[in-house]
Amino acid sequence: MDVVINGEQRHVTPGATLLELLKELDLDPRAVVVEHNRKIVRRPALGDVTVTEGDAIELVHFVGGG
Amino acid sequence: MREGGRVTTAVESIQDNLLEIGGRTFQSRLMVGTGKYPDMDTMVRAIEASGAEVVTVAVRRVNLDRSKESSVLHFLDPSKIFLLSNTAGCYTAADAIRYARLAREAGFNDFVKLEVIGDEETLLPDVAGLLEAAKVLVQEGFKVLAYTNEDLVTALRLEDLGCAAVMPLASPIGSGLGLLNPFSVRTIKRRLHVPVIVDAGVGTASDACVTMEQGVDGILMNTAIAAAQDPVAMAAAMRLATIAGRAAFLAGRMPRREVAMPSSPTKGMLD
Numbered sequence: 001m002d003v004v005i006n007g008e009q010r011h012v013t014p015g016a017t018l019l020e021l022l023k024e025l026d027l028d029p030r031a032v033v034v035e036h037n038r039k040i041v042r043r044p045a046l047g048d049v050t051v052t053e054g055d056a057i058e059l060v061h062f063v064g065g066g
Numbered sequence: 067m068r069e070g071g072r073v074t075t076a077v078e079s080i081q082d083n084l085l086e087i088g089g090r091t092f093q094s095r096l097m098v099g100t101g102k103y104p105d106m107d108t109m110v111r112a113i114e115a116s117g118a119e120v121v122t123v124a125v126r127r128v129n130l131d132r133s134k135e136s137s138v139l140h141f142l143d144p145s146k147i148f149l150l151s152n153t154a155g156c157y158t159a160a161d162a163i164r165y166a167r168l169a170r171e172a173g174f175n176d177f178v179k180l181e182v183i184g185d186e187e188t189l190l191p192d193v194a195g196l197l198e199a200a201k202v203l204v205q206e207g208f209k210v211l212a213y214t215n216e217d218l219v220t221a222l223r224l225e226d227l228g229c230a231a232v233m234p235l236a237s238p239i240g241s242g243l244g245l246l247n248p249f250s251v252r253t254i255k256r257r258l259h260v261p262v263i264v265d266a267g268v269g270t271a272s273d274a275c276v277t278m279e280q281g282v283d284g285i286l287m288n289t290a291i292a293a294a295q296d297p298v299a300m301a302a303a304m305r306l307a308t309i310a311g312r313a314a315f316l317a318g319r320m321p322r323r324e325v326a327m328p329s330s331p332t333k334g335m336l337d
Contacts, residue, residue: 006127025130031137032128033171040171058127060168061137064109065124065154066099066239066266066288 003055012051019046021057032059080313085284087261088177088209088230090148092119095278096308097150097263098301099288106141108297113147116291116301121147122179124154125169144174150211152179157192159199166203177209179233179265179286189239193220197227204228213265216250218257225260232258233265233286236277240289242269245277252280271300271307278311279319 001014005025012021018041022029034041035058041049051057084091097120103109113121121142129136142149151169156162159182166178182199184192191214203210209230214220216234224232234254237243244267245251255262261283268274268287277285285308294300 006130008130010130027128031139033125033168035168040167042171043173058168059130060125061128062123062139062149062151062169062172063126063136064100064103064138065126065152066101066122066286 001051001053003051003053003057005057006059014053016051017047018049018051018057021051022046022059025059027059032061034059080309080316082312082316085261087211087263090177092148092284094119094305094308095284095312096274096305097122097284097286098291098304099286100138100142101288102292103297104292106138109292110141112291112297112301113142114301115298115305117305119148120150120286122150122152122286122288124152125165125172148177149174150177150179152213153181153199155183156181157183157195159195159202162195162199163202166199166208167206170208175209176207177211177230178203179211179213180229181213191215191235193217196220197223200224200227200229211263216247216254218250218253221254221258221262225258229260231261231263231283233263235266236264236273236285237267239266241267242273242290242293243267244269244273245280248276248280251277251282255280255282268304271303274304274307275311275314278308279315281315284308 002009003012018034029046037056085095094117096116096118098116098118099122100109123138153162153165156165162182170176182192182195183189200210200212204227211231211233212224212229213233221232234251236245263284263286264277264282265286268290274285291297291301
């Protein structure tokens with residue numbers, strides 16, 4: 001199943017939750033903020049949201065800035 | 067601050083209030099950014115040397131190939147510094163709102179340094195977009211610190227909307243041109259009740275000092291420190307300059323005169 005993560009087409013396990021997706025990507029859920037189809041998904045809810053074909057997912061964090 | 071001797075400042079002789087923004091208090095009136103450093107170790111040491119408590123960060127996509135080391139939080143301790151996320155790089159109110167919401171979700175605080183940029187060459191703010199975004203974010207409970215130009219009317223509108231602080235620029239972001247319009251910045255400070263923090267444009271320590279001498283509540287800088295030949299030493303210089311400028315403002319400068327006035331007695335001269 002293909003989804004778009006941070007603007008890139010990626011193949012992910014069908015039926016995965018956002019929490020499982022982060023694990024697949026080796027990302028610590030405490031260190032990223034997840035936007036799923038333009039909606040922010042809070043950390044406690046990451047395990048409740050299932051990813052479906054074509055979803056747009058943004059994974060962001062803090063970087064250096066002024 | 068360098069090998070062979072320590073600089074100590076007589077800060078204990080300066081009576082000042084804490085800086086209060088959006089219900090939080092800070093001792094340091096210098097805030098610093100975390101961008102453009104040659105490496106993370108230099109950044110960490112520069113922040114420490116600056117004495118800043120408020121440190122700005124930006125929200126960006128995680129690099130999916132090497133996420134572990136790319137977050138600035140691997141090098142900063144959020145229990146020791148106050149993370150102020152910005153909306154840098156946003157050119158519309160909608161984008162700035164989106165970035166602010168994402169930043170808040172990181173879970174540190176509800177403060178945001180709101181930037182809505184209107185022009186790529188000068189990075190000057192889009193005032194209409196800024197006011198629009200500020201209105202929405204204040205309604206959503208954000209403590210908005212609004213980066214703006216040195217225009218009094220915009221500053222007043224931002225205060226009316228409920229911004230926690232207004233941040234007029236000294237000169238364009240990253241320019242290092244220093245405080246170009248002290249009159250306007252003083253006017254903004256005189257008319258506003260919320261803190262006025264000058265953000266952007268400082269180039270060297272004298273710029274920070276002159277800016278603080280205008281009576282503003284604080285100053286925020288990034289490039290002036292990060293792009294110095296020795297960022298850690300410049301951070302220390304900025305700390306001292308900010309303290310000096312603030313102290314001079316509180317002390318109250320002598321009036322300017324167009325003619326000389328002798329410092330030594332004119333009486334008692336020999337015949």
